[in-house]
Amino acid sequence: MSAASANRDELVxxxxxxxxxxxxxxxxxxxxxxxxxxxxxxxxxxAAGKSTMLRALAGLMPARGSVRLxxxxxxxxxxxxxxxxxxxxxxxxxxxxxxxxxxxxxxxxKASPAGAExxxxxxxxxxxxxxLARLDIGHLAMETLDQLxxxxxxxxxxxQSLVREPRVLLLDEPTSALDLRHQQDVMRLVREITDEGxxxxxxxxxxxxxxxxxxxxxxxxxxGRIAACGAPEEAITPExxxxxxGVAARVERCSQGRLIVMVDGSVD
Amino acid sequence: xxHASRHAIDLSLYDRIVxxxxxxxxxxxxxxxxxxxxxxxxxxxxxxxxxVLSALIDRSEVPAQLGVVVWDIRLPCAVMALLVGxxxxxSGAEMQTVLNNPLASPFTLGVSSAAAFGAALAIVVxxxxxxxxxxxxxxxxxxxxxxxxxxxxxxxxxxxxxxxETLVLFGIALVFSFNALVAILQxxxxxxxxxxxxxxxxxxxxxxxWEKDAVLAVVIAVVLPWSLASSWQLTALRLGEDxxxxxxxxxxxxxxxxxxxxxxxxATAVAFVGTIGxxxxxxxxxxxLLIGEDHRFFLPTAALSGALIMSLASVASKLIVPGVLxxxxxxxxxxxxxxxxxxxxxxxGRG
Numbered sequence: 001m002s003a004a005s006a007n008r009d010e011l012v013x014x015x016x017x018x019x020x021x022x023x024x025x026x027x028x029x030x031x032x033x034x035x036x037x038x039x040x041x042x043x044x045x046x047a048a049g050k051s052t053m054l055r056a057l058a059g060l061m062p063a064r065g066s067v068r069l070x071x072x073x074x075x076x077x078x079x080x081x082x083x084x085x086x087x088x089x090x091x092x093x094x095x096x097x098x099x100x101x102x103x104x105x106x107x108x109x110k111a112s113p114a115g116a117e118x119x120x121x122x123x124x125x126x127x128x129x130x131x132l133a134r135l136d137i138g139h140l141a142m143e144t145l146d147q148l149x150x151x152x153x154x155x156x157x158x159x160q161s162l163v164r165e166p167r168v169l170l171l172d173e174p175t176s177a178l179d180l181r182h183q184q185d186v187m188r189l190v191r192e193i194t195d196e197g198x199x200x201x202x203x204x205x206x207x208x209x210x211x212x213x214x215x216x217x218x219x220x221x222x223x224g225r226i227a228a229c230g231a232p233e234e235a236i237t238p239e240x241x242x243x244x245x246g247v248a249a250r251v252e253r254c255s256q257g258r259l260i261v262m263v264d265g266s267v268d
Numbered sequence: 269x270x271h272a273s274r275h276a277i278d279l280s281l282y283d284r285i286v287x288x289x290x291x292x293x294x295x296x297x298x299x300x301x302x303x304x305x306x307x308x309x310x311x312x313x314x315x316x317x318x319x320v321l322s323a324l325i326d327r328s329e330v331p332a333q334l335g336v337v338v339w340d341i342r343l344p345c346a347v348m349a350l351l352v353g354x355x356x357x358x359s360g361a362e363m364q365t366v367l368n369n370p371l372a373s374p375f376t377l378g379v380s381s382a383a384a385f386g387a388a389l390a391i392v393v394x395x396x397x398x399x400x401x402x403x404x405x406x407x408x409x410x411x412x413x414x415x416x417x418x419x420x421x422x423x424x425x426x427x428x429x430x431x432x433e434t435l436v437l438f439g440i441a442l443v444f445s446f447n448a449l450v451a452i453l454q455x456x457x458x459x460x461x462x463x464x465x466x467x468x469x470x471x472x473x474x475x476x477x478w479e480k481d482a483v484l485a486v487v488i489a490v491v492l493p494w495s496l497a498s499s500w501q502l503t504a505l506r507l508g509e510d511x512x513x514x515x516x517x518x519x520x521x522x523x524x525x526x527x528x529x530x531x532x533x534x535a536t537a538v539a540f541v542g543t544i545g546x547x548x549x550x551x552x553x554x555x556x557l558l559i560g561e562d563h564r565f566f567l568p569t570a571a572l573s574g575a576l577i578m579s580l581a582s583v584a585s586k587l588i589v590p591g592v593l594x595x596x597x598x599x600x601x602x603x604x605x606x607x608x609x610x611x612x613x614x615x616x617g618r619g
Contacts, residue, residue, distance in 0.1 A: 058514055083516030090510045097506050098560035102282055104507060111504030112516040129277045138277040142285065144560065160507070164515065 009036050011168055011200060015065035018056035019224075025052040026224045028065065032217060036167070037197045039190065041211035042204045044221035045245055050204040053221065054170045057202065058088035069167060083112055087166035091173050093157040095146055101156050102128060102141040108160040131163040135189060151182030158186060162193060169194075171203040175210060183207070187214045208236055212259040220244055232259055242267050289559045289569075296558075296572040300350065303579035307346040308338060310586045348476035349582040349596070350575040351484045352537045352544060357551025357574020358488070359533040361567055362495060364552050365502050366526040367432050368509075373548035374534035377421065378442030379414045380545060383538040384469050385446045386413030388453040391468065392461045406468065407480070411539035417442055418531030425523055471542040471597020473582055480540045487536045491529045492571065498522060499563035506561055546601040547574045547581075550608045557611045577604050 011034040019025035026049045034040050042050045056063035059074065059082030067074040069085055099107070105128040109119065119127070132138045137155050145153060154174060161169060171190065175183040191214050194201050205211045211218050212232035220228040220235055222244040228235045233251075236259060241249040249263045308320045315337070323330045323338040330338075360373040367377075374380055386409035389395040396405035397412060424438050450469075454462055495502075501522050504512040513519050534548070551574030552566075558573070559565045581599040588594060588602075 055510070058510075060510055060513055079513055079518060080516040083514060086514075088510060088514035090508055093511075094506070094508055098556050099503065099506065099562060100282075100285070100560070102277070103503070103560075103562050107500055107504045107507065108515055110500035111512060125279060129279060132277055141277040142281050160511075 009070050009167070010034065010068075012068045013057070013066070014068075016053070016056060016063060016067060017065050018052055018061055018063040024224070025049045026056065026063075029053065029224070029226055031219060031226070032229060034200050034202070034217070036200050037194055038216045039194050039201045039203065039214060040217045040219060041215040042202060042219050042221055043206070043208060043211050044227070048221040048244075049224045050221050051172055054088065054172050054202065054204055057168070058082065058086055058170050060088060080112075083164075085166060086168045086170060087161045087164045088170045089157055089161040089172065089174065092150075092177060093145065093153045093160075095153065097145050100142050100144050101132065101137065101148070101159075104145060104156055105131060105159050105163050108163050112164070127163055127165075131159045134193075135159050135162075150177050151179065151185070154178060154182065154186055155189075158189065165198070167199060169199055169201045171201060173204050173206065176206065183210060190214070208261050209259065212236060212261075236261060289565050292558050293565070293569060293572065296569065296576060300572060300576045300579060303576055303583060304346055304350060306583045307349060307579055308342050310583055311337070311342060312591065313337070344476040344478050344481055345473045346579070346582065347481045348473050348484070348541065349578045351481060351488060352473070352541050353547050353551065353574035353576065353578025354571040355484060355488055355533040355537040355574075356544065356548035357555075357577075358492065358495065358567060358571040359530040359537075360548035360574075361552035361555065361570035362502070362526045362530050363548075365506060365561075365563070366523045367436055368505075369432065369436050370553070371549070372436060372439070373545075373552075374414075374530065374538065375543070375545035375548055376443070377436070377439030378417045378446060379531070379534045380538050380543045381443045381446035381450070382417035383410035383414040383535065384543055385449050385453075386410045387468050387542070388450050388457075388465050389413075391465045392453045392457040407475075407539040410542075411535045413446075414535030414538050415531050417446070418527055418535070422524060422527050422531075425527065426520075467595065468542045469597075470595035471544040471600070472595045473541055473585075474593065475540060475542075484536050484540060487532050488571075491533055492568070494525075495529055495567050496564065498525065499567060502526070502563040502567075503561065506563075542595075542597060544578075544597045544600055546604045547577050550604045551577065553608065554611055577607065 013029065013031035016029040017024060017027050042053060044050055055061045057067060059077060059079055063075055065075065074082060074085070106124065109124045109127065129138070129141070132141050135155050135158060137152065137159065140148065140152060145156070148156065174186050178186065187210060190201055190203065193199060215232060217230060218232050218235035219226055220240055227244045228240045236251055238249055238251055241247050241261070246267050247263045248265050248267050249261055251259060251261055254260050305317070305320060309315045309317060319330065319334055320338060323334050327335045327339055356374060363372040363374070363377065364370055387406045390406045390409040397408050400408040420442065421435060421439060424435055454465060457465060501512070501517045504515055504517055505519060505522065509519050552570045554573040555566050555569035559569050577600065581596050581603045584603055585594045585596050585599040
């Protein structure tokens, strides 16, 4: 990919501010440029502004500053225009809903005033069934949501987001309610699909090891600002963990070269 | 999507599900027709099926008295039963979706109470909208207040920072406020007015006329296609507000339009027949149990379920005490609860 074309598809966040009327949450935040095929994890303590950041990027709340995708400025776009480029996946899919998995995925395309404008009914049906097959949950297609396990529901949630073929996928704590196996499954799928090159992903995570394992870059949020940002080994350091999380910790590499974080106690 | 062929899903399964739903809808329509005919046959003088059918087919062929009973007395009420049931259940279905609350219905969120207050003002104080003919004063007032109560809900919805939980609480506050106001009017009412008011609030189909049928039919004919046009957006909203917005659904506008439809349906229905509570709550639940929440099917099925229950209630209101016509508002619950419970328990058994 040439520099020029990479530039054309980059997501660049500069001076992003967002929050509620009397309570600003994010102030003047910058993120390094993100290219298609890359995964950025947002980590940080509770109330650091991670979810606010994601919702601001998704156009779900008012924001100031600049979010450019290629040569398009996203701030100020309507929800419908945002929805063509970016899909936001909230933490969980509600459980007590009488919809089948297949209908859940269909609704992501059919509800949209913009997303499916050029797709006829057959294309939409095919895309829905393709994405279920891609995530290996085709056998669940006709099950209703209330019959699924938490892990299965999260895969359906992912399918619903991916079927829109967003340029940017925003995931809000996609692994928080999952067991280890499903945490790995969800992250592996996001990584694989991002690696195909058409999409980039920004993921809010609590688990630093998981973030380090699957991301190209990690941004650490603290009090509405970026406290550290870069490749996993640059962002996750004992100094950062002491300053941002208030814990005494060691960051080491395991026998396979992966980053591991060992927390020894809290810092006073 | 290179793996697509590996586990391609069998879409014929979905076609089968859709066919099953269409059969359920057809069965509901058939049940509705049967209940409707039974509704025409029952009354102070029970009519034979053959007489009712020949009077329906050609009024000039049957004795004048039979024609009057079927066409002028029973048909307006029987049609009203179907229309009111459909209108209330449809508005309940939309309310439950846009307020994300399975207990929401025109009755539980103050629409019926507001209508009762409007009716009470007309009956007890004689206060009405200027220019409205006296035979329409009670209905006119009930409509105005019912509409007003949903518009109040609307205003709350548009206030910044108001979430759906607050809206539901506000609706409940409306119920208690209007009930208190009605109680005040009952307290000062003359004996005659009090009796009229109590009877009004029990809900009765006997106030139906062809004009009122026509008005409600037009409202439903306008609202139902409008609802169906939003059915995918409503389906997406069931999966969460942020999720739907991220798909590009303008949830604020969707909720506004939906509550507008609710107010038209519920206000018109309640204005014509008085307080009929249960059908707006249970119609949607029956539809959900029968065919799920794909709103393309859910909304019409809710309307059909409501119409069926109301029609059955109308039949029962004439049969339970021979010779006495009980108010339909009372009977709705008596018919609806067993149907509802049966569905819940049979659903549990299958699941």
